[in-house]
Amino acid sequence: MGPGPAPAGSPRPATVLGFDYGLRRIGVAVGETVTRTARPLAVVAAARGPDWPALDRLVAEWGPDALVVGIPYNLDGTPHALTRAAERFARRLAARYRLPVHRVDERLSSAAARAAIREARAAGRLRRPARRGARDRAAAQVILQAWLDGVTAQGEGP
Numbered sequence: 001m002g003p004g005p006a007p008a009g010s011p012r013p014a015t016v017l018g019f020d021y022g023l024r025r026i027g028v029a030v031g032e033t034v035t036r037t038a039r040p041l042a043v044v045a046a047a048r049g050p051d052w053p054a055l056d057r058l059v060a061e062w063g064p065d066a067l068v069v070g071i072p073y074n075l076d077g078t079p080h081a082l083t084r085a086a087e088r089f090a091r092r093l094a095a096r097y098r099l100p101v102h103r104v105d106e107r108l109s110s111a112a113a114r115a116a117i118r119e120a121r122a123a124g125r126l127r128r129p130a131r132r133g134a135r136d137r138a139a140a141q142v143i144l145q146a147w148l149d150g151v152t153a154q155g156e157g158p
Contacts (some may be wrong), residue, residue: 012033013032013033013034014032014033014064014065014066015030015031015032015062015063015064015065016030016031016032016033016038016064016065016066016067016068016144016147016148017029017030017041017058017059017062017064017067017068017144018030018031018038018067018068018069018070018104018140018141018143018144018147019067019068019069019070019089019093019140019143020070020106020136020137020139020140020142020143021046021069021070021082021085021086021089022046022082022136023046023047023082023085024045024046024047025043025044025045025046025133025136026043026044026045026046026050026051026055026089026136026140027040027042027043027133027135027136027137027138027139027140027141028040028041028042028043028044028058028137028140029041029137029140029141029143029144029145030062030064030144031141031144031145031148033148033151036148036149037145037148038140038141038144038145038148039141040134040137040138040140040141041058041137041140042054042058042137043133043136043137044058050089050092052096055093059097064099065099065100066099066100066101066102067090067093067094067097067099067100067101067102068101068102068103068104068143068144068147069086069089069090069093069101069102069103069104069143070086070103070104070105070106070139070140070143071083071086071087071090071103071104071105071106072086072106072107073105073106073107074107075107087103090103102147104143104144104146104147104150106139106142106143
């Protein structure tokens with residue numbers, strides 16, 4: 001369910017879902033604007049296009065106020081092979097769920113996700129090998145956290 005009314009004078013809490021789009025899997029993270037934190041949530045299959053029923057369930061369960069999609073670019077800022085596909089996915093999300101969809105430059109999100117998994121393993125927080133899709137969920141968390149950090153630094157909301 002979405003957030004309820006906020007106390008007078010406080011920012012309205014908002015739930016946000018973040019997506020790391022890929023041709024095989026879509027990593028999903030959830031975050032909220034009051035704590036300004038994101039956490040990995042799920043991986044959705046995308047082998048033959050996004051698994052829309054699975055995405056529908058996540059949107060219904062979490063009741064987000066906005067969605068965030070990572071848009072890949074090469075390190076030099078030129079479009080990546082997946083840039084157009086991720087943009088199309090973002091447009092389809094907006095049309096399907098009638099929610100604001102924000103785009104985040106995800107240039108280094110996969111590298112940051114791999115580093116976070118390595119760090120968790122080294123610190124003993126991740127005891128067994130990362131399951132398939134762990135990097136996708138972690139990349140979605142990195143993307144969403146970048147958006148939350150940027151939005152809250154600017155004092156804006158979804």
